[in-house]
Amino acid sequence: QVQLVEYGGGSVQAGDSLKLSCTASGSTSIIENMGWWRQAPGKGREHVATLNWGSVVRADYRDSVKGRFIVSGNNAEKTVSLLMTNLKLEDTAVYFCVADVHLWRILSNPNYWGQGTQVTVST
Numbered sequence: 001q002v003q004l005v006e007y008g009g010g011s012v013q014a015g016d017s018l019k020l021s022c023t024a025s026g027s028t029s030i031i032e033n034m035g036w037w038r039q040a041p042g043k044g045r046e047h048v049a050t051l052n053w054g055s056v057v058r059a060d061y062r063d064s065v066k067g068r069f070i071v072s073g074n075n076a077e078k079t080v081s082l083l084m085t086n087l088k089l090e091d092t093a094v095y096f097c098v099a100d101v102h103l104w105r106i107l108s109n110p111n112y113w114g115q116g117t118q119v120t121v122s123t
Contacts, residue, residue: 002026002112004097009117016121017085022097022114024078031099033106034073034080035060038093039116048095049082052103060107064090087121095119 008020024031035050049071052058059071065084073080080097095117098110105111 002028002031002099004099004112004114006095006097006114006117009095009119011120011122012087014087014089014121014123016087017083018087018119019084020082020095020097020117020119022080024097024099024112028078030101031078031112032101033103034078034097034099035071035106036080036082036095037098037110037113038091038095038119040090040093043093045096047107050098050106051080052106054103058103084119087119089121089123091119092121093119 003025006022012018033052036048037045038048039045049061051073053075068086070083097114099112100106100110
């Protein structure tokens with residue numbers, strides 16, 4: 001099993017920046033992908049940004065956060081962070097750290113989830 005613990009989150013104003021961090025523990029040697037999903041009030045969960053530590057590190061972002069969010073991480077330590085800049089009202093959501101063995105699965109339905117951390121953006 002893999003356990004994920006998120007740090008960060010909170011309430012900010014539109015245009016501000018915020019950083020989320022996550023650390024994995026347990027059977028982490030199997031993990032090749034880590035990143036972030038989110039769930040806004042009344043909506044389903046959606047992919048935000050993820051890293052794949054293959055032969056070449058690959059980052060994937062949802063279109064609405066490209067140019068504003070940066071995902072980074074350390075494969076050896078199994079940590080991942082999300083730097084969110086120029087936050088918008090529509091970024092308000094619970095953000096989940098996610099991990100998986102497979103790239104295809106972390107993009108569609110990750111196997112491992114953290115407990116989630118709230119990010120609230122207001123005017």
